[in-house]
Amino acid sequence: MPQPELDPAFTAYVRDEPKITYVQPEDPWLTRQVISSVERLFGRKEIETIYKQLKAEPFAVERFFTAAFEATRIDCRYNATKLKEIPADGPLVFVANHPFGIVDGMALCDMALKARGDFRILINSLLCQDKDLAQYFLPVDFHPTKEAMKNNIRIKRVAQECLADNIPVLIFPSGFVSTADKKGFGNVVDAPWTTFAAKLIRDAQASVVPIYFRGQNRRAFHLASHIAEPLRMALLLSEARNRFGKPLHAVVGDTLDWSTLSEFENRQTLTDCLYQQVQSLALHNVEPHPTVLSSLP
Numbered sequence: 001m002p003q004p005e006l007d008p009a010f011t012a013y014v015r016d017e018p019k020i021t022y023v024q025p026e027d028p029w030l031t032r033q034v035i036s037s038v039e040r041l042f043g044r045k046e047i048e049t050i051y052k053q054l055k056a057e058p059f060a061v062e063r064f065f066t067a068a069f070e071a072t073r074i075d076c077r078y079n080a081t082k083l084k085e086i087p088a089d090g091p092l093v094f095v096a097n098h099p100f101g102i103v104d105g106m107a108l109c110d111m112a113l114k115a116r117g118d119f120r121i122l123i124n125s126l127l128c129q130d131k132d133l134a135q136y137f138l139p140v141d142f143h144p145t146k147e148a149m150k151n152n153i154r155i156k157r158v159a160q161e162c163l164a165d166n167i168p169v170l171i172f173p174s175g176f177v178s179t180a181d182k183k184g185f186g187n188v189v190d191a192p193w194t195t196f197a198a199k200l201i202r203d204a205q206a207s208v209v210p211i212y213f214r215g216q217n218r219r220a221f222h223l224a225s226h227i228a229e230p231l232r233m234a235l236l237l238s239e240a241r242n243r244f245g246k247p248l249h250a251v252v253g254d255t256l257d258w259s260t261l262s263e264f265e266n267r268q269t270l271t272d273c274l275y276q277q278v279q280s281l282a283l284h285n286v287e288p289h290p291t292v293l294s295s296l297p
Helices: 008-013 029-041 044-055 061-072 102-116 146-164 196-204 219-225 229-234 236-242 267-283
Strands: 075-077 092-096 120-124 137-140 169-171 207-213 247-252
Touching: 008 137, 008 146, 029 044, 029 229, 029 236, 044 061, 044 236, 061 102, 092 102, 092 196, 092 267, 102 120, 102 169, 102 207, 102 236, 102 247, 120 146, 137 146, 146 169, 146 196, 169 196, 196 267, 207 267, 219 229, 219 236, 229 236
Parallel strands: 075 247, 092 169, 092 207, 120 137, 120 169
Antiparallel strands: 207 247
């Protein structure tokens, strides 16, 4: 499959030597040291080793994420027959909860590739350094700057263009990894969903694939999230490493046609509907065996 061209507005995030880290160059020195030190102690080196192994092979996006799961021994288990039922064309948006971070993002990309052969995913700009992968990423910039604002406006336009071209757009509407309430000791829930996905869906008259990922990060991550944001960010790679060798359970819901979604009168009511659709999938059973999607046509 030919690779898409990287939007010129997003080239600033690409690096000649990508680094797998949540350290931001603009952070204060102490913040950078805390994040980097925790990442080094809890899994970054092993993730970097696997990344380098994957990049040593000729890049093909349709193979990359499957190979990544094989290398990390993560078994993605979900009802793959639902992917076969997704319409072959027309504007399409995937929405999902976000309990883990990197791992559920990889799974969402892999699902979209197997279903449609292409995708664009909204993702933290810190993870958009690889020139090959960056062409499939829409970098969300969380910096409080005019440049970041311009970038995020451009994201919306590019996403609209993708939907018009039948390229699926993948969104975690919460925008953040799920966190336990009650200072880290309560229930793990998504942050309130923004209406960004709903606006895209309404503007493009898109159908929607709801997906629910089972599970949560370890308690230490949730406690850290209520202590300091740098500590929370520092543990995200550790949580990704913790998923190695374990199954990843997900439920793919029925595709929601625009003809049904058009009944919702505004972005907020549509957002509420999508949230409930995703959460309702928690009650569904998951396929008992690893799902290998190479059998899909």
